[in-house]
Amino acid sequence: MEFLTPPFMQRALVAAVLVGITAPAIGIYLVQRRQALMGDGIGHIAMTGVGLGFLLSTNPIWMATLVAVVGSVVMELIRWYGHTRGDIALAMLFYGGMAGGVMLINLSGTGSNANLTSYLFGSLSTVSEEDVTAIVVLAAFVMLVTLALRRQLFAVSQDEEFARVTGLPVRVLNLLVAVTAAVTVTVAMRVVGLPLVSALMVVPVAAAQQIAKSFKVTFVLAVAIGTAVTLAGTVTSYYQDVPPGATIVLLAIAVFIALTALATPLARRRARGRDKDSEECTLEVPVARPDADDVRV
């Protein structure tokens, strides 16, 4: 447990655990509505926020949160109104966000390559006290939304039209999912880096649903997997000179592969259990036809 001693490691572990919990917690709703890559888009947009933070010499986490939240709201609005060219509009938003970020960081002058790298690929060892405070506050918001509103978010993500007819405030809930996803992106960017944030939202959920039958179990399992891989990845990067973000994502994918391999025999056994009583053919087969059928010439 020597890795617990250095203060930077304590901060890194707090950040890692919070990311491991929050990313799958909001990611499950994105996967449920088949928008698994939404987090990826928000990550691109958040880049502009990081750039703005450098330019204005404020903490990039708060600026990235602000820009990502605005970007996610615009994405949600495009989803409502821009039916036909929605994907093109989203592409403009994503690439514009990424390019804008790189440009702003360059303009700020303060943003050295090393600084940029810490947001692109995550840099746990440079997580400051201030960063930890920001991450704790943002993570608390994400957990509050994803747990307290789980029934409502489940309904909206499962069948949006049906949810509207139940009278739920579907637009507000959709915006809340988008904003929460944006907040999660900025929580996670210091740990795994912006391009890999989406992976932590999606891969633990994908792994969990290989063996889960219910939404509840998928949720709990995804959060458990997320926490386990972020912790393991962080500790590994302390002992070995490997980037924590990449280690965490590769570990998550390894869990996905392991659970997928495990799931096939499991599903087979379940199907056998279910069909046990219906294995035999119980249809009544008409016994020998009566004489009436005998044709005599």
Place this chain on the structure above:
Amino acid sequence: MSEPSTPEPVISMRGATATLGARTVLRGVDLTVGRGEVAALLGANGSGKSTAVRSVIGQVPLTGGTVELFGTPLRRFRQWARVGYVPQRTTAAGGVPATIREVVASGRLSRTKLRLPGRADRAAVDRAIELVGLSDRAKDSVSALSGGQHQRVLIARALAAEPELLIMDEPMAGVDLASQEILAETLREQVGAGTTVLLVLHELGALEPLIDRAVVLRDGCVTHDGPPPEAMGQHALPGHDHVHPHAASEPARTGLLT
């Protein structure tokens, strides 16, 4: 069997017009469903029957005309717990595994809204699952179900709120005969308890004995509104929306009878 002219209509649609993209889908549809009535919307593909029911519940905006639910203009209607909706779906599953109970429980949200579900809510969900005969499978994943069972889950979800009005968009599409019988039986119990029903159907099929009134749409206009024509069971297929002799005595809502 209540008369179409029941004092308090549950659904009252007047001169509804609607467009989808550049296409006009409804051209002045009148549709009134009285309390306790079972009305079927019939018509060929593209006749506007799905658009008509979806505009009744505000899912397709009208370009003209009015809709009232339980005597309240749709714009001001908020009592959604009184309405159970079964959208046109082939599956009840989403992108993440969910059990039958989890999906059906989401139908109760029209009553619980943002509060936590209580004992009565859980009991209503169990009852809804029992009504469609899936109690023994409540904890199974919906992805393990057959097409007919998916439809039963969607109907149970609508019933979980214990609605007074049931609106179903093609509930029999892709449903095997055994499941059709179960669905008809479920519906019969609901109608017996006084539930008003509006359903979109391709053909009357197993539901024929339940239906009080048939409204036939063609090209966005009502061409028949009255008792289900005798031959409807076999002929309510695309292209078979002809009007039968006895229908002539029924009030024609538009001048576009063929």
